[in-house]
Amino acid sequence: MICIQNNLLTGTLPIELGNLNNLGELDFSGNQLSGEIPVSLGACQSLQYLNASQNNLQGTIPLSVEQMKGLLVIDLSHNNLSGDIPEFLANMRGLSTLNLSFNNFKGQVPEDGIFKNASSTTILGNYGLCGGIPQLKLPPYSSHSTKKPPLRLIIAMSFGSACLLSMFALFVFFIWKKKTKLNFQAPSTISERQIRVSYAELARATDSFSSGNLIGVGSFGSVFKGKIVINNLQVMVAVKVLNLLQHGAPQSFAAECETLRCVRHRNLVKILTVCSGVDFRGLDFKALVFEFLPNGNLEHWLHQAIEVDGEYKSLDLIQRLDISIDVASALEYLHQHKPLPVIHCDLKPSNILLDDDMVACVGDFGLARFYHEDYNVSSEKSSAWARMRGTTGYAAPGEFTTTLVYH
Known part of the structure; x- marks a missing residue:
């Protein structure tokens, strides 16, 4: 069991996590860890409890997690994870709790496995999701493309976008001109090391x-x-x-x-x-x-x-x-x-x-x-x-x- 939650840890997760073959519980929630979930984590075959919530993790859920057949609880909430929710999560029969809330997931939510139980699955705060069981109250999934907007509307939107980009460019130029001489000023002659005076x-x-x-x-x-x-x-x-x-x-x-x-x-x-x-x-x-x-x-x-x-x-x-x-x-x-x-x-x-x-x-x-x-x-x-x-x-x-x- 490794529990290092609610600290100020930074950096990325080490790939050596995959060497912990007999690890049953891993909780590093409430830190400031970034980067992607390492693929090597899938080697932790004995892991039952995984809590990586409230960090700055990015990327997608790696496919190697499918190999972790013993997982009972997965909490990846309050991160910056993105992409589709993997279908293999619905096939993990032992999984009893899944929390993917407040990330950037998008696409269709599976309807099998743990996703059949709205009380065991939490996906709040992912505004790009759709489909799933009715209890999740998500927008319906549609495989059909929407009707193309008329050409006149496209031209009007393009003109408006060009105007906004021009205004933004002028604003950036003004700020850049103001700060240029400050950014390129001569370096301070005073050492960063603290001096001692009497x-x-x-x-x-x-x-x-x-x-x-x-x-x-x-x-x-x-x-x-x-x-x-x-x-x-x-x-x-x-x-x-x-x-x-x-x-x-x-x-x-x-x-x-x-x-x-x-x-x-x-x-x-x-x-x-x-x-x-x-x-x-x-x-x-x-x-x-x-x-x-x-x-x-x-x-x-x-x-x-x-x-x-x-x-x-x-x-x-x-x-x-x-x-x-x-x-x-x-x-x-x-x-x-x-x-x-x-x-x-x-x-x-x-x-x-x-x-x-x-x-x-x-x-x-x-x-x-x-x-x-x-x-x-x-x-x-x-x-x-x-x-x-x-x-x-x-x-x-x-x-x-x-x-x-x-x-």
């Missing part, structure tokens, strides 16, 4: 955290720009120093570290390393080191003209739309993050930073939380969502949506 190095990099290098102040700390040496190159960085006397600052530091170590996206501010130790006075010191984004935050660009190379510039409509797309991409990534979605909890223009090419990056994850669907797992998780999070005081309604485009 308080002394950060103090030297920021001129002892002088006010001249201060670029921002938040609820839990201050951000300074500085230069540190990485891979023998001097790199401009942004150092976020936590004010540990502020209530909630240690928790904010832990939340930001926990979140940023699990996520990676082009539209998220890139963290280089963290520093947790003591300063020259022996007091606790915590800081996060990010890549420096020279164009500041979105709030400044929205509410005032910015001086760039001696000229005062502001965001035009196309730039605002591009920034909206960037932020939406970051949020879509966070909200679809696996295994747990990430909720930012404090998204606002001052937490949207802009790089050299005015690409927007979401930052400040001090209030971020992983979203647990089961609120009853522990009181700690449920109470964390019961507290108010985000900007305190006044925040303009729709500031990042309506104002972003029309301000």
Whole structure:
């Protein structure tokens, strides 16, 4: 018996499964396995229980499964299997339960064997199926081809399709033109390997955290720009120093570290390393080191003209739309993050930073939380969502949506 269900296994099924001649039960449901069901599985003559549900398996059910005469239960539901339902399944007399629901099977459903019993066969969610016994309530099977549509209709449909394809091509060209320079930008000189820095190095990099290098102040700390040496190159960085006397600052530091170590996206501010130790006075010191984004935050660009190379510039409509797309991409990534979605909890223009090419990056994850669907797992998780999070005081309604485009 092999039971490895409800894990995070990835990859494809090994062909060596066929060597397990005496295996009676195989359950690898609830994983993220992909690829096709190996033909070698048919060699498992003693297998009685097969559960491969809730994976990403593709392709068809191999003909070798017909050789598995001892099968009593087959569950292949919630995959991406396709093709016709094999006729040999109806000839497997020992089969008592068959679940093929929520795949991409098509064609006629057999009416013999296990398919005679609607309570033992589940084929829901396969919208290309037809025929079968009346209890399955599928569309009737027809071997006759439908009447050909008139020539006028064919011409009209072809013209409409051509128009849609042209519009789609223009849309793709616009997106491609917008992203080309980003996709082919010079590779980062910063190594992917995490660097180690001390308080002394950060103090030297920021001129002892002088006010001249201060670029921002938040609820839990201050951000300074500085230069540190990485891979023998001097790199401009942004150092976020936590004010540990502020209530909630240690928790904010832990939340930001926990979140940023699990996520990676082009539209998220890139963290280089963290520093947790003591300063020259022996007091606790915590800081996060990010890549420096020279164009500041979105709030400044929205509410005032910015001086760039001696000229005062502001965001035009196309730039605002591009920034909206960037932020939406970051949020879509966070909200679809696996295994747990990430909720930012404090998204606002001052937490949207802009790089050299005015690409927007979401930052400040001090209030971020992983979203647990089961609120009853522990009181700690449920109470964390019961507290108010985000900007305190006044925040303009729709500031990042309506104002972003029309301000």
